[in-house]
Amino acid sequence: MAWHALTQSWAIPAALFGVIWGIFGGALPGISPSIAMALLLPFTYGMQPVVAVVMLAAVYVGAEYGGSIPAILIRTPGTNAAAATTIDGYEMNRQGRAGLALGISLSCGLIGGLFGLLMLIVMTEPLARVALAFTPPAYFALGVLGLSVIASLSGGSLLKGLIAGVVGFMVATVGTDPVSGVPRFTFGEPDLLTGIRPILVMVGLFAVSEMLIQVTEPDWTKTEQSGMRLEFPDWKLWKRLVPGQAIGCAIGTFEGVTPGAGGTVAAFMTYNEAKRWSKHPEEFGKGSPEGVAAPECANNVVTGSALVPLLSLGIPGSNSAAVLLGGFLIHGLSPGPMLFERTPDVVYGLYGGLLVANALMFIVGLIILPPCLWLVNRPKPYLIAFILALIFAGVFSIHQSMFDIGLVLGFGLLGYAMRHLDLPFLPMVLGVVLGHMVESNYRRSLVLSGGDHTIFLQDPVSLGLLIASIALMSYTIVRERRAAKQTAGVT
Amino acid sequence: MTLSRDAIAGAFVAALALGYWLVADDIPRSLLADAVGAEGVPKVLGILLGALGLALIWRGIRRVGERGADRARWRVHARAMGLLAVGLGYIVVIPWLGFAVTTALLIVVAAVYAGRPLGRDLVLIGAVSGAVFWFVFAKLLSVSVPPGSWTGLWMGS
Structure with a gap:
């Protein structure tokens, strides 16, 4: 089915374009995978659903490799997840082994990406099958479980995470009331009657706010690497890299499936564990090839495993997964239990697309280094100007609405303020995406029960999910307090 | 305090x-x-x-005094708000100038605002980019972009 979905559409060319776009985006410092994906999101509107999600997923795959290019060459990680690669990658560059560092990053990224895809295929469908028996109270509880993830997405401050989550939920209440049809918070503006689309929130928060930040910061360092060629590890070195990659696969799977953890945490944890288990720990930090292989493998595993909670339960556990969710929503698809029943072609097409995207990443990665170096060296003012033009034209093309561009600018301003006030984005995105589901199923459940709130405790699935939400919240709070105490003890 | x-x-x-x-x-x-x-x-x-x-x-x-609102940061914020104003200008101008010209103008103004000196090459890049954006969106993607009121005047004359 995956093959059919791919070959009967423009999915493979879209995957190629997505990988190239992702590598370029990842290679530009400040353009994270989620921003690179968000910039393309408006353009997916007129595409077939399978083509759109494959392209967005391919951007994610490409960006994770692209992020390692400036990390190795100019000591500036193109993505957060590539920060761990900077430590040994840049040291290898200083020793004249940049080509080998990039070759290790590319080959280990391919292995990590394929392993992550395998985990996605193995874990998603069984989880989604369990969720098929859901009723309105269970859907409400699932939304609460999704919102409880906010605790682990708060970046160290639960209070700020909750504020961002509630603000997101408030954005979701704009528009026509799902039960009575009364307009809410529309202020007489017809464009608001259908609500604020998550895509506008995401493009504003991630992309526009980044441009506002970039315009206030100095240009990034230039690199002179003309004539550089990729170099792959020989068999002897490859054997040495295997343990680090195995650690990367294990940690990348666990951290990817855990909402809020993501590629950055996975890469740093893997780096530490690879150093601990290495036969040459003294080389770490001084240009160790294992120090590049392990984190690069881990953050590419996450490109697959992070999609498990999204596809099976509809819960985005990372910024990139949230943008991919936006891609699903644009086409009227709701990731979660029913996705496998209603649109299996999209799911299997996505699996096939990820396989193709990983293969294309390897092929494109072999030839794209010179244009990437050219792009990294472009003056930042041009990049800001072109990205802004792309955002406006893309957002306008969705509904030919100038009002939408105004909203995106508004959310860009909000995102800028949130960055300066250390308020995290992802809880807000979760609030926007899950708010409608939580409210409408809460009220539907109460209509069914005649206003009796015990319906949420009588339904076994709902009860289980609510207990899981409380357990997840408690675990995160305890973990954060313990970490805060340890930090206080050190200082 | x-x-x-x-x-x-x-x-x-x-x-x-x-x-x-x-x-x-x-x-x-x-x-x-x-x-x-x-x-x-x-x-x-x-x-x-x-x-x-x-x-x-x-x-x-x-936590008074721990991390105060730094007065020097207001200049940075003002610079960011300037770029936002460029974006708002795009919304205001596009009905009159149309998609292609406004996009070209946006690229030139945003690049100058971000620190690129205004010169012939930048104007040329802006003009070519405006035409390319128009071709991609209006022709290839068949998006109904605003033609601009000046085109009506041109047609009228």
């Missing part, structure tokens, strides 16, 4: 919560409404956000 950033953020959040709650309280009650009503969940959210905002103010007051 310098207020910490948390206290300032908390004040904004509390004000937002109050405004949101007042608008929620004004939502008309429909005959089709359920027990919760269209205003039920928003009012709870308003109260919750207000409480969280007050908690943030309290945390900020306890």
